[in-house]
Amino acid sequence: MNKYYHSVQLDADRCCGCTNCLKRCPTEAIRVHDGKAKILSERCIDCGECIRICPHHAKKANSNKLEEIIQYKYTVAIPAPALFGQFNNLESIDFVLTGLKQLGFDDVFEVSRAAELVSEATRKLIKENKLKKPIISSACPAVVRLIKIRFPELCDNVMPLLAPIEVAARVARRRAMEKTGLSREQIGIFFISPCPAKVTEIHAPNSTEKSEVDAAIAISKIYPELTQVMDHLREVEPLGQSGLMGIGWATSGGEAAAMLGDKYLAADGIENVIRVLEELEDEHIRGVDFIELNACSGGCVGGVLNVENAYVAQARIQTLRKFLPVSLNHMEDGDLERMLWENELNYDADIFRLDKDIAKAMNMMSEMEEILEGLPHLDCGSCGAPTCRALAEDIVRGKAKETDCIFKLREKIQNVYDQLKGTI
């Protein structure tokens, strides 16, 4: 699979070349050249902030279509718990799960069920004291990618457990194979996704060679059809088997609370996440065993592929959790081993490094500081880079020129004019 596959894509026709996304991107992965935004593939973590901010809707997230279920003999929908927060007056998640079956899926398996297994596995690993503390949750793929390209020292702190989606897909496929006798290729596992980062994760996973999820459909894409069938359900099947713990993963703090300890921290929103990672890197955060980080404000309900306001969804999730048993899913022998990452998380040093040769990198940096001195320090973005520093870096990397800066250009034109004036 493509190393730099991304769900987040640009719709060039809609892009007017403004600086909104440029300024918002947390990894400085966007440049505007020739009047169009361009995503630097290797730096993008698919957080979706550019989709959120773009006033022209020129950033979009690729995901699969519902019609693709016909490619499989048997299909299972695995909805993210955030989906349950999208509906008004929802009495139980059974309405949503029955609705998904009405849309054509043969079966459903909530990701929140797998989340309860991941929580149990995490508690066990913490108790056994086998992991480097503080343990950073690996559930948000945008956060994992961010650590991989920006926080070398923290790669070892990332919890080496598969995210609930992947665990859900594996359990769902195994169950479907047992139930139907079909081969694995004949079964389609469809994730209903709240964000592009999770869509990317199934195509280019961090934790494993190949994801067990076959396709991901955006919540916003399936929502219109789903609400329609949900309005006309004749019978509601008792399908839901999640406890309040699993459903709680939809919102920030839910995963951390499921640790059943008090030495945890939960941060949400990409800027806050970066601040926490910076402080962790400098060892300023002490006395904490577990750290939950969500790239989106509010947690997964804040993902850009949802339809409802994150905080409204959060309130609904609270209501849904009321009167549910704490947890309905428990590990069996061998489950923990099956949930461990197959790949190690390695720092990708090439992304922000100026050059492999440190002497050359130092020359580039000296040059960069010098160029930066001459720039206006306005960080206006008119040159197409997010900051003056980023432009200086692009110049030494040979990807931009000084006169891309409109102030520099004006200076140059003035000089030419003055010279010409002198000759007349």
Add this chain to the structure above:
Amino acid sequence: MSNAIHLHYEVSGEDFTRAGEASGAVKKRLKSLGYSPDAIRRVAIAMYEAEINMVIHAEGGFCDVDIYPDRVEVLLSDRGPGIPDVEKAMQEGYSTAPANVRSLGFGAGMGLPNIKKYSDEMRIDTTIGVGTKLYLTVRVNQ
């Protein structure tokens, strides 16, 4: 070596919340240079502790950083009150930080011991009533 990168920062003594800006900026540059994660961490922590010290005890000062391919040299200079007993200040847990700073989680008496622990070389020149110069070097382990 001629091609060291020199960086100069003013550490403000007025705003406690701004302490750590210089170490953060240096950390970002070391990552761009491809410095080893271990060395980056040691530089960042040692510098941060030293910055905090300058803010707590000396109303700020200056921070000069020289980056070489194999090492980072940092000089932190202030015009503070000076350190009366350096040996005592180097002891773990010894602190003269005021209560308001301690309530923020600082002033645990680990500043200088941590700087020593994370750097490869450290030297303090201090004169009562004149100020303190702290030199530290972190080498990249080959």
